[in-house]
Amino acid sequence: TELEGLELRWIDIPLVSPFRTSFGTETARRVLLVRAVTGDGEGWGECVAMDEPVYSAEYVEGAAQVIRDFLLPRLGRGADPWKAEEAFRPVHGHPMAKAAVGAALLDVWLRARDTSFGEFLGAVRPAVPSGVSVGIMDSVPELLDAVDGYVAEGYRRIKLKIEPGWDVAPVRAVRERHPDLPLQVDANTAYTLADARHLARLDPFDLLLIEQPLPEDDIAGHAALARLVATPICLDESITSAAIAADAIVRGATSVVNIKPGRVGGFLEARRVHDVCAAHGVPVWCGGMLETGIGRAANVALAALPNFTLPGDTSASSRYFATDVTEPFVLEDGALLVPTGPGIGVAPDEAVLRALTVRTEFLPA
Ligand SMILES: CSCC[C@@H](NC(=O)CCC(=O)O)C(=O)O
Numbered sequence: 001t002e003l004e005g006l007e008l009r010w011i012d013i014p015l016v017s018p019f020r021t022s023f024g025t026e027t028a029r030r031v032l033l034v035r036a037v038t039g040d041g042e043g044w045g046e047c048v049a050m051d052e053p054v055y056s057a058e059y060v061e062g063a064a065q066v067i068r069d070f071l072l073p074r075l076g077r078g079a080d081p082w083k084a085e086e087a088f089r090p091v092h093g094h095p096m097a098k099a100a101v102g103a104a105l106l107d108v109w110l111r112a113r114d115t116s117f118g119e120f121l122g123a124v125r126p127a128v129p130s131g132v133s134v135g136i137m138d139s140v141p142e143l144l145d146a147v148d149g150y151v152a153e154g155y156r157r158i159k160l161k162i163e164p165g166w167d168v169a170p171v172r173a174v175r176e177r178h179p180d181l182p183l184q185v186d187a188n189t190a191y192t193l194a195d196a197r198h199l200a201r202l203d204p205f206d207l208l209l210i211e212q213p214l215p216e217d218d219i220a221g222h223a224a225l226a227r228l229v230a231t232p233i234c235l236d237e238s239i240t241s242a243a244i245a246a247d248a249i250v251r252g253a254t255s256v257v258n259i260k261p262g263r264v265g266g267f268l269e270a271r272r273v274h275d276v277c278a279a280h281g282v283p284v285w286c287g288g289m290l291e292t293g294i295g296r297a298a299n300v301a302l303a304a305l306p307n308f309t310l311p312g313d314t315s316a317s318s319r320y321f322a323t324d325v326t327e328p329f330v331l332e333d334g335a336l337l338v339p340t341g342p343g344i345g346v347a348p349d350e351a352v353l354r355a356l357t358v359r360t361e362f363l364p365a
Pocket residue numbers: 021026050055132133186188236287288289290291313314315
């Protein structure tokens with residue numbers, strides 16, 4: 001059927017607690033949601049770009065403009081997810097903008113066929129074990145309190161944000177408090193190869209991985225670091241496509257991959273990254289961008305694919321939001337249930353959406 005148009009919806013959603021990483025602190029998120037309207041109905045996608053281009057080059061206002069001025073015109077009245085991916089190919093970059101539109105088109109396409117994201121993508125399990133990402137804190141005691149709380153909630157794995165000056169001491173403290181806890185760290189590109197010897201001081205703590213220690217374009221640097229540090233290197237920001245995943249793997253730059261559909265341009269490409277990693281025997285896990293229930297639902301379905309063998313950052317809605325845009329995702333025995341309804345299997349609550357909406361703009365096809 002034909003595309004009638006895309007609704008862009010900007011919402012402001014507060015975080016239950018500040019989330020600090022090596023590139024800044026967030027206390028609320030401005031999220032751009034995309035609703036695709038076709039003759040078959042509607043579908044939802046979430047753009048994971050932040051308000052500022054500090055995780056990657058994309059940002060909310062830029063993504064909205066790219067969708068309005070460069071992506072939608074290339075769709076014409078087409079609503080086919082594969083044709084959309086093809087139509088977007090001449091546009092360089094902007095994977096998060098592309099992924100938001102692609103997810104909305106895939107949602108309406110699947111709803112019309114009474115097929116869930118999980119069925120479509122190839123989910124092999126009914127629930128996915130949840131890990132949780134813990135920000136940089138003002139003190140080690142505060143960090144230990146936060147970690148104790150998440151462990152008590154049932155999270156299967158803890159990820160600690162690190163940066164120069166907040167790395168060995170907090171990791172040592174958490175490991176001493178929780179000797180058997182699956183534990184990993186994420187540097188969000190904050191180190192350089194000159195820090196190799198320092199990062200090797202994390203090796204005694206039996207971490208699952210060190211995520212993105214170096215800048216996203218430094219594949220060779222990560223390969224050199226991997227030879228100097230015993231803990232496995234995992235890439236996030238560097239992996240923007242299946243081809244780049246294969247390149248990083250064969251060059252020895254990564255032995256575990258964090259998959260985020262928004263970072264790679266959409267769910268179709270995310271599955272290709274999953275498949276390429278599986279072909280190389282490289283395990284993957286599902287990363288997060290503090291998604292609302294709309295993006296979270298689709299991520300949980302993706303995380304149920306066979307090679308997602310490590311707990312991801314698919315935490316409960318309550319990790320970030322007092323009230324989610326959809327029915328909240330709740331931890332059940334440390335796992336999230338994969339939605340079984342058509343499409344993403346969830347829908348935004350009209351009243352909550354209205355309360356959080358800052359602006360909407362309908363773009364006719
Ligand atoms: C604003 S930080 C977003 C990027 C970060 N994401 C997380 O740490 C997990 C966030 C989440 O739980 O969704 C990462 O680099 O992996």
